[in-house]
Amino acid sequence: MELLSVKDLTINFGGVTAVSKVSFSLAAGEMLGIIGPNGSGKTTLFNLLSGIYQPSAGTIALNGAPIQGLPANKIFNLGIARTFQNGRLFWNLNVVENIIMGLEETRTASIFGAIFAPAKEKALQTQAITKAMDIMGIFGSLLLNQADKIAKDLPYADRRRLEICRAIASRPKVLLLDEPSAGMDSLETERLMNDLLKVKKSIPDLSIIVVEHDMGFIKGLVDKVMVLNYGESIAYGTFADIAGNEQVINAYLGQEDGR
Numbered sequence: 001m002e003l004l005s006v007k008d009l010t011i012n013f014g015g016v017t018a019v020s021k022v023s024f025s026l027a028a029g030e031m032l033g034i035i036g037p038n039g040s041g042k043t044t045l046f047n048l049l050s051g052i053y054q055p056s057a058g059t060i061a062l063n064g065a066p067i068q069g070l071p072a073n074k075i076f077n078l079g080i081a082r083t084f085q086n087g088r089l090f091w092n093l094n095v096v097e098n099i100i101m102g103l104e105e106t107r108t109a110s111i112f113g114a115i116f117a118p119a120k121e122k123a124l125q126t127q128a129i130t131k132a133m134d135i136m137g138i139f140g141s142l143l144l145n146q147a148d149k150i151a152k153d154l155p156y157a158d159r160r161r162l163e164i165c166r167a168i169a170s171r172p173k174v175l176l177l178d179e180p181s182a183g184m185d186s187l188e189t190e191r192l193m194n195d196l197l198k199v200k201k202s203i204p205d206l207s208i209i210v211v212e213h214d215m216g217f218i219k220g221l222v223d224k225v226m227v228l229n230y231g232e233s234i235a236y237g238t239f240a241d242i243a244g245n246e247q248v249i250n251a252y253l254g255q256e257d258g259r
């Protein structure tokens with residue numbers, strides 16, 4: 001059975017259909033790239049999948065159970081985690097603390113535990129730090145070397161890595177990455193691509209959907225690609241399948257960088 005199955009997903013804002021009858025499915029461990037020009041509905045699709053927006057029509061099923069219409073926190077608890085196009089972190093917390101905030105056990109921890117069972121709480125804290133370090137280790141020593149740096153003092157590209165780590169910390173089944181390479185130069189972008197390959201390798205069951213405006217970024221990274229244009233899926237398949245598609249080439253003509 002497919003892990004995530006989306007059928008005819010649609011949302012209208014007034015007269016604008018931002019996402020129109022989008023369908024796709026994703027198996028465990030599969031990586032899907034979503035590309036499309038600016039304004040084509042990529043972020044809106046993520047907002048639908050993560051429960052921030054309610055669809056006007058269509059269905060989303062996770063492990064066969066419908067989840068469309070559920071509130072964002074419910075969907076997150078069911079295993080769909082995301083990052084944001086413009087970045088979101090606890091800016092005044094350090095790197096380890098940011099990841100700990102994402103850990104499953106932090107989210108479910110009782111605040112009374114600290115009062116009634118300090119020894120147990122301490123053990124949990126040590127465990128949480130170890131887990132956070134493990135997750136940071138996916139990116140080699142890059143974040144580990146900056147473990148006690150305050151998030152706002154991190155270099156830009158590392159902030160984006162930290163966001164990914166924090167999302168991974170909730171142990172999601174599906175990870176949604178909204179333009180993780182936004183604002184990066186080509187060298188940083190290439191490094192990030194390699195990092196995403198590391199994520200894939202270290203968590204083989206994790207399904208990832210990555211939104212990107214740049215075809216080059218996802219080439220060689222994803223298993224399948226979906227191309228959005230004016231909210232509609234105009235092509236879906238392997239990169240090789242979609243690269244020669246005339247509609248895709250037309251959608252990208254005259255906007256080389258997709259913005």
Ligand SMILES: Nc1ncnc2c1ncn2[C@@H]1O[C@H](COP(=O)(O)OP(=O)(O)O)[C@@H](O)[C@H]1O
Pocket residue numbers: 013016018036037038039040041042043044045
């Ligand atoms: N909350 C909203 N209200 C009205 N229009 C919206 C809203 N969210 C997104 N849209 C519209 O949906 C379309 C797709 O936007 P978006 O999903 O952000 O595109 P992308 O991420 O592909 O650049 C745009 O026309 C945008 O203005």
Ligand SMILES: [Mg+2]
Pocket residue numbers: 042043044085
């Ligand atoms: Mg967007």
